[in-house]
Structures are given as C-alpha cells and as structure tokens.
Amino acid sequence: MKKSLLLVIAASLVAACQTTSGNEGASARSTASPDFGDFGPWFNAERSIGGDAYRRVTTTTSDGGQMLMEQFSVASGQCVGRDCQNNSSRQERQENIYDYPRHGSQRQPKEAWYGWEIMLAEGTAWGTDQAIGPIILGQFKQGGVNCPLFIFKHQAGYTDPAIEMALPRGTGLPEGEGDCVQPVSSQAGDVRQLIGTWGRIELFVRWAPDETGLLVGYFNGRKVMEHRGATCVEDCENIYFKYGIYYANQRERASKPVTAFYRNVSRSLDRKSLVASSGP
Known part of the structure; x- marks a missing residue:
C-alpha cells in the first residue's frame, strides 16, 4: 500500500466510522454494502463482542476514490459467554447458511474459489x-464439528512472526487449549506484511471427506499451500466461512488490542470472478 493512502485512511477513519458504522443487520443501516460475490447474507458469529467492535468504514483514497472496508476490533479482556472461561475474544462475521441455504446440504459449491483481503492497524502488537x-x-x-476445517492465523506469544494456513483436527479434549491440533500447515508469510498493508488470501477448495479433497492456498498471488486429502468431515454438511478476529486461549500475559480491516471477501466458481481490488 502506498504511504499516502495509509495517511488518508488514518486521517479519515474517525469521521467515516461515525457515518457508516453498523453491527447486526449492518447491510440495512450502512450507506454502502460490500460485494461478496456468490456468498449470501452474514451475521455476527456466536460469542462476538458486538456493538462498535464491527463497523463498515468508507474512506477516501489518495486519488479521490472511495474504498469500503469492514473494521473489526477486539480490546484486551473483552469476551462473551463461554469464551470468557477459555480466555478467548472474538468479533467475527459468519455466513448465514441456515436461514439462506444454498448449494445443497454441503452449503458450499463442490469446488469453489474464495478470496479476502486483510490489513492490520498500524502498531498492532x-x-x-x-x-x-x-x-x-x-x-x-x-456444523457439529468443534475444530475449524481451515484457518488463516498468526500464532502470537512467540518470537516467530509467521502467518500460517492450516487444517486443524480435533484431539477429543473439551473446547479450550489443546482441543485442536494442526497436522497440516504451511507458512504463508510474515505478520508484519499485514500491518498497515493489505494482504490478499485466495483459496481453491474441493470439498470432500477423503483423498479426493483438495485445498490450494495463495498469499499475495504466491502459492503457499497445496493439500490433497480430506477438506471436511464425514458427510461434509453445513460448511460455512467466518472472518474477522478470533483471539483464542490467551495465556501467560495480558493481550493487547487487535484491529483488522477487511475488503473484497468473496466466493466464486472461478478465480477470475473473485471480487478484487483495482488499486493498492
């Protein structure tokens, strides 16, 4: 991202948030709505903080254009419900596959492309x-499976700055620390590449519970993962996407606030049709 664009965003965020903020049902109250491609409606995921932890923000870019972003914020110690027992915090948007079912019982196309772009706020710890x-x-x-099928994450608390793509699997332990392991993972880049700069994630997924499954991951256009094997569990029903911030099982020291911006979250049957940025 060009420095001038960062300065414009920093200068305009407060005013923009006051005019385009929204939480549950934001698509009706916001002045603008993102293009999510083939994805259907969204809602605040269970145990999300809510309120101003989610906003839609329109900013003016350095060339005078308009850029629509979604802002997610999690402050130190914020939690809801069972997350408080696990020292976890989240503000996520979840694909509403239950009220708006599509693509059969799987709720995803058998094969699909997925894309999203993230920028962490300047100064993110x-x-x-x-x-x-x-x-x-x-x-x-x-649905009904404790551990995620796929995650994009930074493992905080250690010296390693890596961001990873991983396919977790359950250990059989109750929800909390140690309930999921990562038998398949790949380093996608460095978390510092996301601080004050947009990073783009793209996935091709063939959903299957056996060796016919396939997941190929790209970060900033570079292929960083290729997994051939199971991409979902048993009947592969009720698969859904969530995005935002989920800071799980925090320990050893107090967490610091995290703010993330998203744009161009979309699903498509081919890579060329994913919603993508025309600028920096």
Missing part, C-alpha cells in the same frame, strides 16, 4: 508483545 494464542483471521467451520 504481534509475537512476544502479545499473549500466547492464535489470532485467527478467517476460518471455515462445519
């Missing part, structure tokens, strides 16, 4: 400056 725990910035879940 990472690594050992944060509490130990994964900061998840996009995940696929399946």
Whole structure:
C-alpha cells in the first residue's frame, strides 16, 4: 500500500466510522454494502463482542476514490459467554447458511474459489508483545464439528512472526487449549506484511471427506499451500466461512488490542470472478 493512502485512511477513519458504522443487520443501516460475490447474507458469529467492535468504514483514497472496508476490533479482556472461561475474544462475521441455504446440504459449491483481503492497524502488537494464542483471521467451520476445517492465523506469544494456513483436527479434549491440533500447515508469510498493508488470501477448495479433497492456498498471488486429502468431515454438511478476529486461549500475559480491516471477501466458481481490488 502506498504511504499516502495509509495517511488518508488514518486521517479519515474517525469521521467515516461515525457515518457508516453498523453491527447486526449492518447491510440495512450502512450507506454502502460490500460485494461478496456468490456468498449470501452474514451475521455476527456466536460469542462476538458486538456493538462498535464491527463497523463498515468508507474512506477516501489518495486519488479521490472511495474504498469500503469492514473494521473489526477486539480490546484486551473483552469476551462473551463461554469464551470468557477459555480466555478467548472474538468479533467475527459468519455466513448465514441456515436461514439462506444454498448449494445443497454441503452449503458450499463442490469446488469453489474464495478470496479476502486483510490489513492490520498500524502498531498492532504481534509475537512476544502479545499473549500466547492464535489470532485467527478467517476460518471455515462445519456444523457439529468443534475444530475449524481451515484457518488463516498468526500464532502470537512467540518470537516467530509467521502467518500460517492450516487444517486443524480435533484431539477429543473439551473446547479450550489443546482441543485442536494442526497436522497440516504451511507458512504463508510474515505478520508484519499485514500491518498497515493489505494482504490478499485466495483459496481453491474441493470439498470432500477423503483423498479426493483438495485445498490450494495463495498469499499475495504466491502459492503457499497445496493439500490433497480430506477438506471436511464425514458427510461434509453445513460448511460455512467466518472472518474477522478470533483471539483464542490467551495465556501467560495480558493481550493487547487487535484491529483488522477487511475488503473484497468473496466466493466464486472461478478465480477470475473473485471480487478484487483495482488499486493498492
């Protein structure tokens, strides 16, 4: 991202948030609505903080154009319900596959492309400056299955600045620390590449519970993961996407606030049809 665009965003965020903010049902109250491609409606995921933790923000770019972003914020110690027992915090939007069912019982096309772009706020703490725990910035879940099918994350609390793509699996332990492991993972980049700069994630997924499954992941146009094997569990029913911030199982030290901006979250049957940015 060009520095001039960052300065414009920083200068205009407060005023923009006052005019375009929204939480549940934001698509009706906002002055603008993002293009989500083939995705249907969204809602605040269970145990999300709510309120001003989610906003739609329109900013003016350096060339005078308008850019629509979604802003997610999680402050230190914020939690709802069972997340408080697990020292977890979240503000996520979830694909509403139950009220608006599509694509059969799987709720996803058998094969699809997915894309989203993320920018972490300037000054975001990472690594050992944060509490130990994964900061998840996009995940696929399946109804009735505890662990995500896929996550994009930074493992905070350690010296490693990596951001990863991973396919977690359950251990059989109750929800909380140690309930999920990552038998398949790949480093996508460095979390510092997302601080004050847009990063683009693209996935091709063939949903299947066996060796016919396929997941190929790209970060900023570079292929960083290719997994051949199961991409969902058993009947593969009720698969849905969530995006925002999920800071799970925080420990060892107090967490610091995290703010993330999203744009161009979309699904398509081919890569060329994904919603993508025309500018920086």
